[in-house]
Amino acid sequence: MKVLITGANGQLGSTFVRVLGDSNEVVGTVRHELDLANDVSVRAVVSEVRPDLIVNCAAYNEVDSAERYTETALAVNAFGVQSLAVMASECHSTLVHFSTDFVFDGNTSTPYSEADVPNPQSVYAASKLLGEWFAAQTPRHYVIRVESLFGGVASSNNKSRGSSLDLLADALLENETVRAFTDRFVSPSYVEDVAEATTQILTRELPSGLYHCVGSGSASWFDIVTELASSLGMDTPIQQITLENIDLPVKRPKFSALSNGKLASAGVVIPSWQDAVRRYAIERLKYIAKNC
Numbered sequence: 045m046k047v048l049i050t051g052a053n054g055q056l057g058s059t060f061v062r063v064l065g066d067s068n069e070v071v072g073t074v075r076h077e078l079d080l081a082n083d084v085s086v087r088a089v090v091s092e093v094r095p096d097l098i099v100n101c102a103a104y105n106e107v108d109s110a111e112r113y114t115e116t117a118l119a120v121n122a123f124g125v126q127s128l129a130v131m132a133s134e135c136h137s138t139l140v141h142f143s144t145d146f147v148f149d150g151n152t153s154t155p156y157s158e159a160d161v162p163n164p165q166s167v168y169a170a171s172k173l174l175g176e177w178f179a180a181q182t183p184r185h186y187v188i189r190v191e192s193l194f195g196g197v198a199s200s201n202n203k204s205r206g207s208s209l210d211l212l213a214d215a216l217l218e219n220e221t222v223r224a225f226t227d228r229f230v231s232p233s234y235v236e237d238v239a240e241a242t243t244q245i246l247t248r249e250l251p252s253g254l255y256h257c258v259g260s261g262s263a264s265w266f267d268i269v270t271e272l273a274s275s276l277g278m279d280t281p282i283q284q285i286t287l288e289n290i291d292l293p294v295k296r297p298k299f300s301a302l303s304n305g306k307l308a309s310a311g312v313v314i315p316s317w318q319d320a321v322r323r324y325a326i327e328r329l330k331y332i333a334k335n336c
Contacts, residue, residue: 047071048095048137050078050128051102055196055206056142059235060099063243071095075102080124081116090131097246098132099140100125100179103172107146108293110168117167122174129182138186140242141179144172145191145230145258150297155231155262157303158189158254166294176254186245187254191302192232195324209321212269213328216278223283224269231258231301232268234320244312255307259317262301271318275325 045068051057052072061072071093079085080102090098103121104110110117125141132139146169147162164170176187194209206214209232215222241257263271269282287298304314 045069045096046093047097047099048090048093049073049099049101050080051075051100054101055193055210056190056235056238057099057101059196059239060101060242063239064099068097078102080127081119083123083127086124086127087131090128090135090137094135095137097138097140098128099242100128101142103142104168107166107168107296110171111166111294114167117171118174121168121171122178125175126178126181129178129180129185132182132185136184137182138184138246139179139182140186140188140246141175143176143187143189144169145189145300145302146297147173147176147189148297148300150300152299155301155303156256158256158306165297168294180254183252185252186242186250188238188242188245188257189254189302190233190238191258191300192230193235193238194232195235195327208265209268209272213272213276213325216269216273216276216280217328217332219278219280221281221283222269223285224264224266225287226264226266226284227286227298228296229262229264229299229301230268231260231262232317232320233258234315234317234324236323237314237320241307241312241314245307248311250310250312256302256304257307257314258302258304259320260304260314261316261318263317268317268321271321272325275322276329 047068047070049072052061053074078089104117149163164173179187193207
């Protein structure tokens with residue numbers, strides 16, 4: 045099978061290049077090769093490759109900056125996905141597109157399911173929801189919502205520009221005091237588990253549609269960082285903070301945990317977030333031992 049992966053140098057994209065590259069012909073592209081903000085670029089690359097599967101791991105993920113650079117966020121997260129969907133239809137390709145928990149407002153106390161109605165509260169969130177709708181326009185599609193991604197290229201680089209959890213791991217390993225929310229609840233997604241679950245979705249040929257794919261369970265960021273510190277063997281102080289303590293340009297969903305129930309009912313079981321954090325910590329420590 046020929047696979048086209050966008051954002052191939054990112055956390056998720058690089059993981060898919062490795063995982064799918066074992067048994068498929070993989071073409072990984074980065075921004076200067078396939079620019080989602082440029083319809084001509086998208087059409088040219090997809091037309092040349094003519095893939096059986098497109099895995100879109102590229103996105104504009106700067107939540108705060110998206111308020112200022114609205115046009116760019118929409119071009120990449122929404123209209124770029126529309127271009128991919130059009131080309132996927134023309135080439136009879138399957139499209140896998142990743143979205144986010146930010147499409148919800150966070151005004152709940154139980155994990156969101158795929159049946160819950162989105163209510164985006166920011167430009168970033170709205171652009172991602174539009175991307176979901178555009179991706180669904182191609183006949184064979186999977187829109188997969190992930191949350192608080194961690195791992196991938198960041199696992200082997202403690203100076204990475206990774207996600208929140210990756211940067212918190214960097215700080216813990218350097219014995220820096222870290223801060224973590226006690227009132228923001230999430231279900232973090234380990235890129236290795238996302239890639240495995242997505243592979244199962246494709247192999248099992250599940251019905252096209254929307255799926256949540258996160259570490260099973262939910263917790264506050266303080267609980268997650270506490271687990272991370274323990275797994276890394278660090279006793280670094282963790283400062284408890286609340287959303288009210290921090291002046292963020294864009295409001296974050298207070299409770300944005302997602303439910304894996306739909307995937308579980310289809311036979312795709314994702315490990316707990318605790319298990320994922322422990323495996324992630326082992327990989328970080330292995331890297332340090334090998335390179336220090």
